Amino acid sequence: MINFQTSPDRYRHWKLDITGAVATLSMDVSEDDTLMEGYKLKLNSYDLGVDIELADAVQRLRFEHPDVRVVVITSLKPRIFCAGANIYMLGTSSHAFKVNFCKFTNETRCSIEDDSRHSGRRYIAALNGTASGGGYELAIACDEIYLVDDGNSAVSLPEVPLLGVLPGTGGLTRLVDKRKIRRDRADVFSTLAEGLKGKRAKDWGLIDDTFPTSKFQESIDLRVRQIAGTENNKVSGIKLNPIHVEVSSNKLEYKYVCVTFERDQRYANLTVRGPEASSALTIQEIEQAGDSFWPLQAYRELDHALLHLRVNEPEIGLVCLRTVGEVSNVEAIDQALAANRDHWLVREILLNMARVLRRLDLTAKSFFAICEPESCFAGNLLELLLAADRSYMLKDPDRMTAAVMTTELNAGALPMSNGLTRLQSRFLSEPEKVEEILGQSRSFNTEEAENAGLVTFAPDDLDWEDEIRVAIEERTSLSPDALTGMEASLRFAGPETMETKIYGRLTAWQNWIFQRPNAVGEHGALTNYGKPTKAQFDYKRT
Amino acid sequence: MINFQTSPDRYRHWKLDITGAVATLSMDVSEDDTLMEGYKLKLNSYDLGVDIELADAVQRLRFEHPDVRVVVITSLKPRIFCAGANIYMLGTSSHAFKVNFCKFTNETRCSIEDDSRHSGRRYIAALNGTASGGGYELAIACDEIYLVDDGNSAVSLPEVPLLGVLPGTGGLTRLVDKRKIRRDRADVFSTLAEGLKGKRAKDWGLIDDTFPTSKFQESIDLRVRQIAGTENNKVSGIKLNPIHVEVSSNKLEYKYVCVTFERDQRYANLTVRGPEASSALTIQEIEQAGDSFWPLQAYRELDHALLHLRVNEPEIGLVCLRTVGEVSNVEAIDQALAANRDHWLVREILLNMARVLRRLDLTAKSFFAICEPESCFAGNLLELLLAADRSYMLKDPDRMTAAVMTTELNAGALPMSNGLTRLQSRFLSEPEKVEEILGQSRSFNTEEAENAGLVTFAPDDLDWEDEIRVAIEERTSLSPDALTGMEASLRFAGPETMETKIYGRLTAWQNWIFQRPNAVGEHGALTNYGKPTKAQFDYKRT
Secondary structure, three states: OOOOOOOHHHOOOEEEEEEOOEEEEEEOOOOOOOOOOOOOOHHHEEOHHHHHHHHHHHHHHHHHOOOOOEEEEEEOOOEEEEOEEOHHHHHHOOHHHHHHHHHHHHHHHHHHHHHHHHHOOEEEEEEOEEEEOHHHHHHHOOOEEEEEEOOOOEEEOOHHHHHOOOOOOOHHHHHHHHOOOOHHHHHHHOOOOOOEEHHHHHHOOOOOEEEEHHHHHHHHHHHHHHHHOOOOOOOOOOOOOOOOOEEEOOEEEOOOEEEEEEHHHOEEEEEEEOOOOOOOOOHHHHHHHHHHOHHHHHHHHHHHHHHHHHHHOOOOOEEEEEEEOOHHHHHHHHHHHHHOOOOHHHHHHHHHHHHHHHHHHOOOOEEEEEEOOOOOEEHHHHHHHHHOOEEEEOEOOOOOOOEEEOOHHHHOOOOOOOOOOHHHHHOOOOHHHHHHHHHHOOEEEHHHHHHHOOOOEOOEHHHHHHHHHHHHHHHHHOOHHHHHHHHHHHOOOOOOOHHHHHHHHHHHHHHHHOOOHHHHOOOOHHHHOOOOOOOOOOOOOO | OOOOOOOHHHOOOEEEEEEOOEEEEEEOOOOOOOOOOOOOOHHHEEOHHHHHHHHHHHHHHHHHOOOOOEEEEEEOOOEEEEOEEOHHHHHHOOHHHHHHHHHHHHHHHHHHHHHHHHHOOEEEEEEOEEEEOHHHHHHHOOOEEEEEEOOOOEEEOOHHHHHOOOOOOOHHHHHHHHOOOOHHHHHHHOOOOOOEEHHHHHHOOOOOEEEEHHHHHHHHHHHHHHHHOOOOOOOOOOOOOOOOOEEEOOEEEOOOEEEEEEHHHOEEEEEEEOOOOOOOOOHHHHHHHHHHOHHHHHHHHHHHHHHHHHHHOOOOOEEEEEEEOOHHHHHHHHHHHHHOOOOHHHHHHHHHHHHHHHHHHOOOOEEEEEEOOOOOEEHHHHHHHHHOOEEEEOEOOOOOOOEEEOOHHHHOOOOOOOOOOHHHHHOOOOHHHHHHHHHHOOEEEHHHHHHHOOOOEOOEHHHHHHHHHHHHHHHHHOOHHHHHHHHHHHOOOOOOOHHHHHHHHHHHHHHHHOOOHHHHOOOOHHHHOOOOOOOOOOOOOO
């Protein structure tokens, strides 16, 4: 079972040093500390374990070190920044693991860009040596890239020429969409195994500048000081403590999240418990509560559960999303968050909630939301229902009625990867409905929710259990591959962004290539890497 | 060898009837007239041969019948409109053929939308019976969809539930992006093998209206009359004669296009000959010249050559694009086209050129443009150079210098699928350069073209042959799959449109699924279709 939790005192591959407003995140991969057997992490190459630490460091910077304004990402290995994902690890991994590995590393790089864009931290890639493949893809996720000019060090994307696969962590998309490299130059660069060194790399826009070895550190320091400034605006962070989860064979039990597995039917129930009536509401109470504040703890638990489901539960094809709690408590929490959104901690909490919900959007499982009278699909939790592929809401005149409700947080605080809110995505054909529904800021009972188009189906009490049972049976009987491709197409209507291009276009092509005999067959380039033989291709173009 | 040429008198699957401003295109697939062995085209299911006729019909309407204002697409089979792509054909086809088949059918549907958007012809899908899978995808490419209400007929996308693949002809994207169906409803519809009938299909936005059997024809006729109006604005079209090509083992020789194959090196040279000095220039001369007018004939030949390369020459991985002729002749033609762009024939000629260039953008081969002193990469032919993955331009002070040149046509008449011009795509990071280059409207010699960023490499005479030889050798040695994925990512920087989403996101996922054992393995759903056994899935989600 892969463990997604770590903390700086347990890092084996990164050093996190914080001095005033400057954090330095240094890669120093420990060759033998691999997540799986059968490979060594030479030359600062990485596996999922290395990336889990990087993701943790970025997350902790945001919550534990809010006064950091610049993050320098560099390496402690001489002459090498990072050699990218470990090829032997890729060569020995299953297709499903490769796909999940790339998705997680993509999310980590997007989290760096999210921090830069929304929290204003500036990321500097200080390439003290060669950055190849995923190494350059990590650099290109940063705001600025500086490469040492030592006559040897280069940036490169050797995946196509050496491995017969694509740079799988957004590299191709960021080349032309983020750094806006001319597409013919991107073509040359992406087919040039040895990459480009200092001057040409700068001329082509692949790096921002290059400095000779003797001046490298000093030039980076100068740039860092320019950005960090001198005033030291001391803000205390909050501690992110480990997430506690009780794991048994058919259950994951967190404080606010519970996952139960119906393995013979290949689905799980994921229940989020709403906040208590006594939740923190003022900024002082929120700071005091720290990582036990419901919106932070519940979403950290949800994030952990999603990662667990992706990687450790491949046969679970469907997740039924449920909530339990008081709608009014969720409403109160959302009001508190909206009222304090300019405070750094609330901003980070909201941004984290948004990232977790995007992790859900990008999870290759079907999601059904199930709304019953005890549910609390309000505000931020309504996003779960809107993120689901479909929703079922009980219509029962004899019991207290089920209700859903919007809050201010549904109006833009929790955007999808395509930049739209989930309500906007839902009502692409009737954009005026979004304002109409938000404007009412009241709870909708089942009939009202159905009429407003907020839920898919509203069976009555007599049909309820049968209808859900049949829907689950039908869904889990379908081809998991077809569902993955279908959901990836239907979930992201409307505009595309660099992020959706990375997860949609680039990832889908990479997944295609990751199955092709030319990459993973007996004589494929990925299989063949490091062997004295040459890869053998079927040269038919497809 | 698959033949892409046909004409209405040779159609075996469609009837084209034209009465005044109304064309009726009726599907009546002949079961036994299949392109390959081993399947029958029952229930108006189609193979590539059927779609070649449809593409031909749409193309001829535009040139031969400019006064048609409404196109009704319907079926002559009772109770069935179209059952989509033939499953047995898909089940017995190679992966590469399936991919090329879907790409061509996608281009045909996009050509319908192109006609509607730019030439104002309105397409009505008159579903006199069930439209399933590709049948509904054909309907959704039309502007309006009407379904008979006979208690039985439905629209459906049964690919996911029945076949374990995706609707491969844009269906999923058009559901949520064109018709803007709510994504949860799209999810339900796309997993419901039997689809939806009249009223619910209308409520959900899948069709525009439904009429009982007894009123169906009359209701369609009424709607058609509303659109067509009564005034009959008689315009004579021009005849599209067959394209003549001499095929020998290593050569395709057209009048203006020549393809030579270097099979042992897996590349081809595709040379376009520029227009003669005596080309038609006034609108009278253009009408007179008809399909022998250079911009129409040369691009029809180019289109034919590209389709041939895709389907009949899979091992050719690289195409070197060359031109021969006088820059000034191309300039004169472009000026004539630009000056007369409001004339229907010139408009159609330009739109066809744009479609052919998009066909090139979407072709899974590498393209290198080679510019020498005898070349004429000007205006519309400069688009070939800009569409290429990279370009080489000879720098030779001792010979008459090579030159490239922009004309008014590079400023928007020939857009890519992403809606940008190729110059805009090239200079995403410096948008002001586009205006600057267009504003100069002069020819650029090699040094100037290099400085302006119009070409990738400008080797001098001494290095020229070696550099190109090595570049070709290197390119054709790489994994063809990795190149396909790389080019699909680098060619379409910037905004995405419904069209790029169909070719990028949806197609890439479909290609992935088309290789998965759950679809095409021994017990896969596609392999298993029509057999008494049930498909067996590996239920791991990826």
